[in-house]
Amino acid sequence: MIDVIDLQKVFDNGFEALKSVGFTIEKGDLVCLLGPSGCGKSTILNLIAGLLKPTGGDIQFKGESVVKTEPKDRNIGFVFQNYALYPHMTVLENIMFPLTVGSKKISKKEAKEIAQKYMKLTNIEDLSNKKPGTLSGGQQQRVAITRALVQEPEVLLLDEPLSNLDARLRLKIREEIRRLVKEVGITTIFVTHDQEEALSISDKIILMNEGIIQQHDDPQNLYLEPENLFVANFIGNPVINLLPVHIENNKVTHEHFQTEIDKFTSARFKETIEDGDYILGVRPEDLIPSENGILEANIRSVELIGRERILNFDFEEHHIKSIVPVETVIEENDTISFDFLYHKAFIFKESGERVY
Numbered sequence: 397m398i399d400v401i402d403l404q405k406v407f408d409n410g411f412e413a414l415k416s417v418g419f420t421i422e423k424g425d426l427v428c429l430l431g432p433s434g435c436g437k438s439t440i441l442n443l444i445a446g447l448l449k450p451t452g453g454d455i456q457f458k459g460e461s462v463v464k465t466e467p468k469d470r471n472i473g474f475v476f477q478n479y480a481l482y483p484h485m486t487v488l489e490n491i492m493f494p495l496t497v498g499s500k501k502i503s504k505k506e507a508k509e510i511a512q513k514y515m516k517l518t519n520i521e522d523l524s525n526k527k528p529g530t531l532s533g534g535q536q537q538r539v540a541i542t543r544a545l546v547q548e549p550e551v552l553l554l555d556e557p558l559s560n561l562d563a564r565l566r567l568k569i570r571e572e573i574r575r576l577v578k579e580v581g582i583t584t585i586f587v588t589h590d591q592e593e594a595l596s597i598s599d600k601i602i603l604m605n606e607g608i609i610q611q612h613d614d615p616q617n618l619y620l621e622p623e624n625l626f627v628a629n630f631i632g633n634p635v636i637n638l639l640p641v642h643i644e645n646n647k648v649t650h651e652h653f654q655t656e657i658d659k660f661t662s663a664r665f666k667e668t669i670e671d672g673d674y675i676l677g678v679r680p681e682d683l684i685p686s687e688n689g690i691l692e693a694n695i696r697s698v699e700l701i702g703r704e705r706i707l708n709f710d711f712e713e714h715h716i717k718s719i720v721p722v723e724t725v726i727e728e729n730d731t732i733s734f735d736f737l738y739h740k741a742f743i744f745k746e747s748g749e750r751v752y
């Protein structure tokens with residue numbers, strides 16, 4: 397449905413915001429564009445919507461380039477972080493508005509029927525006669541999404557639509573958005589910097605950094621099979637433990653422990669490892685207290701988080717975390733021996749490339 401090919405954007409001031417971005421989105425998919433602030437997410441949406449012109453590459457809908465098509469002719473619904481509703485109009489009037497202007501305008505009666513159909517879908521029928529100023533943030537966001545949907549666009553673009561809402565409401569509305577776009581069957585790109593939000597609602601995630609796609613994959617693959625150090629470090633909460641190691645003559649040596657390369661699962665090596673410096677990545681749940689483990693640590697603090705405990709200890713400036721079931725009673729200042737799950741660990745080159 398949407399093909400983005402070698403897309404580039406250099407702004408007038410010379411800043412290269414996108415460096416050859418390419419991806420395909422299937423019809424009806426809900427795809428998240430995820431990444432830290434400034435990585436180029438909004439730039440991509442604005443290019444797809446036609447609000448910005450690319451400096452290179454192409455954007456195609458159903459195999460046809462839309463780069464020269466006017467924004468209004470691209471058949472796109474766009475919801476921004478700051479959903480600008482018309483303050484003097486009621487909710488119903490706001491939602492009807494796009495249907496009653498422009499070349500494709502329809503009668504007020506028809507517009508009202510369509511608006512009401514979608515308001516039912518988004519559960520805002522009760523708000524029909526209210527003015528935006530009297531609505532909560534969550535309600536305003538629902539109105540903005542409904543207004544985008546009434547035009548029955550082929551593509552829905554949502555740019556951090558939930559970031560002005562409080563945590564509980566975000567949780568609720570993101571579930572609603574998923575249900576809604578699946579029900580309508582609309583191809584949707586959802587921008588967020590929140591990994592949890594992305595993991596919970598997407599069919600696919602496109603994770604970006606500094607104008608480059610780092611991984612475009614099923615949500616769970618970003619966690620289980622990160623393609624590089626950036627992905628491993630970005631996805632996961634608490635974050636992955638990154639341990640600098642030196643590998644030589646089959647020995648893997650960290651300042652505080654040593655192990656052997658033979659203990660790692662041979663099928664997981666992406667290439668033969670040359671001697672040198674690497675970064676060993678171990679997720680907190682894969683670092684496990686065990687008798688006669690390969691490393692010993694003095695527990696600095698223990699956080700109880702419901703079903704689990706997070707054990708914190710330090711290797712100099714590196715803060716290390718291990719997650720254990722709540723039944724594992726370990727306390728501050730205990731000295732604990734740990735092992736890690738070799739078949740779930742990662743090894744990265746210092747450049748970030750994953751080799752295991």
Ligand SMILES: Nc1ncnc2c1ncn2[C@@H]1O[C@H](COP(=O)(O)OP(=O)(O)O)[C@@H](O)[C@H]1O
Binds near residue numbers: 411431432433439440
């Ligand atoms: N009009 C512009 N001129 C110059 N730089 C811009 C312009 N718009 C955005 N940028 C820069 O491009 C980068 C990507 O911006 P943006 O796509 O808004 O990031 P995101 O949405 O991922 O936070 C940022 O570093 C931003 O400062």
Ligand SMILES: [Mg+2]
Binds near residue numbers: 437438439555
């Ligand atoms: Mg943005």
